[in-house]
Structure formats: structure tokens, C-alpha cells
Amino acid sequence: MYTVIFEADTRAGRLFDQWLIAIILLSVAMVVVDSVQGLGDNYKRAFTAMEWLFTVAFTVEYVARLVCVRHPMRYALSFFGIIDLLALLPTYVALLVPEVHALIDVRVLRLLRVFRVFKLTAYVAEYQALGRALAASRRKILVFLSAVLMIVLVMGTVMYVVEGPGNGFSSIPTSVYWAITTMTTVGFGDITPKTDLGRLIASMMMLLGWGTLAVPTGIVTAEISAARFAHAPPPTTRTCHECLTEGHAPEAQFCMHCGARLPAYQTGTATL
Incomplete structure (x- = not known):
């Protein structure tokens, strides 16, 4: 479960992230369309049902992330953990305060994962090069x-x-x-x-x-x-189970951040 949810180097991991991005896009698009005058009133029931469907899906995903990590609180307090939680709260809080419903658009921040979802190695490499x-x-x-x-x-x-x-x-x-x-x-x-x-x-x-x-x-x-003259290893989505640091080399045996031993590296073709 951890490999599928947190890493995208396996076929199952890529499919999971691709479906997640599709659901996020549909959810944000629905909120945008719902704000159009006339459409929101005419299709209110449909929009409400779809929003709760998306919220339940995000809730299951968030709980699964907390269950499969060794340190749930560490993930919950991380950047993406907070974004995942913020993606859930508006719908539930909207039951008490309807004006908060517009904050559902915060889910678009989760699209930061798009750099590792579709395995676009060239774009990830350029992104990391720009950061360095x-x-x-x-x-x-x-x-x-x-x-x-x-x-x-x-x-x-x-x-x-x-x-x-x-x-x-x-x-x-x-x-x-x-x-x-x-x-x-x-x-x-x-x-x-x-x-x-x-x-x-x-x-x-x-x-x-x-x-x-x-x-x-x-x-x-x-x-x-x-x-450009430096020869860096190809980027991966391999993460440390202890500190959740991403980007370890395929041949690495220990985490470059906390020093914990890394599990075997799994890809879509073989396990290293």
C-alpha cells in the first residue's frame, strides 16, 4: 500500500496517482462550474452529490496515507499532509458554515504532485535543476x-x-x-x-x-x-518510510536525510 500510494515508479503507483489527479481536476472543475449563476441552482442536487462523492474519496485516500506510514503524525504535519487535510475540511465544515464551501478550491494545490505522476522524467529533471x-x-x-x-x-x-x-x-x-x-x-x-x-x-x-x-x-x-556539466542520477519517487524524503537513487541502501535503511526499490519492471 505504501509503494502504491507514495511512490510512482510502479505501474500500480502510476495508475493511483493518475486517477487521483483526475478526481482532483474533476472536483475543482465542479466547484468552478457550480459558481456560475444559474447552473448552481438548476443542478444543485447533482453538484452536492458529486461533491460528497469526491470528499469521501479524498477522505479514504487521506486515511490510507495515515495508515500505511510508520509515523502518521509526521505525515499529517507535513506540507502535503496539511494540504490533504485542507482538501477535506471545507465540505465537512460547510455543513455548519455554508460560506466555507468556496474554500474547496484549495484542492488545486495538491496538483503539485503532477511532476511525478506521469513519469515525465525530462520535466522532473529540469524542475530539480531549476531548484538547484x-x-x-x-x-x-x-x-x-x-x-x-x-x-x-x-x-x-x-x-x-x-x-x-x-x-x-x-x-x-x-x-x-x-x-x-x-x-x-x-x-x-x-x-x-x-x-x-x-x-x-x-x-x-x-x-x-x-x-x-x-x-x-x-x-x-x-x-x-x-x-549541465554535472552528471546527476535519474530522479525517482523512491521515499524513506521513516522521514518520507523523496528522490533516493535506485541503488541507495540508506536514507540521505535521516540515515534509515531503505526497503528494496520497486519499479514497474523489476525490484532492485
Whole structure:
């Protein structure tokens, strides 16, 4: 049961996850359609019956996950465990508070599992490569963001002095907001400079924004290019029964996180 529910390297595990994703999509689609004026009233009984059918299915799945793990509370307090619980509570709570019914859309968060469901190795590998690149460049990105923060703070203060409250720059925080929208080239237009000096500063910030947007892209791209030369093993959904850490190598014997011994690796063709 654990292999089928928590891992997708076996045929049964892939089928389980594919059916689960299909049920989630149908459930979210039903909630969206139910919100359309007219449809919700005309097919209220059908929508209610389908929602309870989906809720019972999710409840059985959630209980099965708690039963087959060695540490139920550890899973219940994990990210996906909390998401699974939130997917159940709205329907039950809606019996007492009908307004909570709209929160059923939180089930869409469970679609994060889509990266391992259909065994799209190429997409999973690129996802993990992007995560490693962002982690490796986090200090550079933080330094870059701090520099941008200093620029918008200084330029926002300057614009507050140059334009003043009469032209919409009523305070330094408002001026900083304008500087952020201008530097990111969004430009909502709710606040615009009226003086020639203010327009000159705004033009400089727009041109500066083009350059600053390219900096984080170059940092992450450089890390991704460097990571391409590393030979990482193919990703798996093999999990540790103790800490539920996912992604162990097929030949691994111990968990890379807690050190517990791993069970035999099961795939759709053979057991390693």
C-alpha cells in the first residue's frame, strides 16, 4: 500500500496517482462550474452529490496515507499532509458554515504532485535543476534585491522632494511604490510626474529597469549552465518510510536525510 500510494515508479503507483489527479481536476472543475449563476441552482442536487462523492474519496485516500506510514503524525504535519487535510475540511465544515464551501478550491494545490505522476522524467529533471540553480544563486539574488531596494528607496525619496504631494507623491512610501512600478516597467499610471525634472528621473528609472531585469536572469542562467556539466542520477519517487524524503537513487541502501535503511526499490519492471 505504501509503494502504491507514495511512490510512482510502479505501474500500480502510476495508475493511483493518475486517477487521483483526475478526481482532483474533476472536483475543482465542479466547484468552478457550480459558481456560475444559474447552473448552481438548476443542478444543485447533482453538484452536492458529486461533491460528497469526491470528499469521501479524498477522505479514504487521506486515511490510507495515515495508515500505511510508520509515523502518521509526521505525515499529517507535513506540507502535503496539511494540504490533504485542507482538501477535506471545507465540505465537512460547510455543513455548519455554508460560506466555507468556496474554500474547496484549495484542492488545486495538491496538483503539485503532477511532476511525478506521469513519469515525465525530462520535466522532473529540469524542475530539480531549476531548484538547484535558484538555491546556488540565492545569495547573489539577495544582494541584487537589496541593491534594487536601495535604489527605489533613494529615487522614491528624490521624487517626493521633486514632485511633492501636489502631484500625487503624498509620502515617501507612496513615492517608493511609484519607483517600484516604474523600475519594473509595469507603470500603472495612477501616479505620474508632472515636472520636467521628475519626467527626466522617471525616464532614467525606466531605462535602468530594463537592465536590472536582466541581472537575475543571467545569474540563474549561469548556474543552470554550470549544472549541465554535472552528471546527476535519474530522479525517482523512491521515499524513506521513516522521514518520507523523496528522490533516493535506485541503488541507495540508506536514507540521505535521516540515515534509515531503505526497503528494496520497486519499479514497474523489476525490484532492485
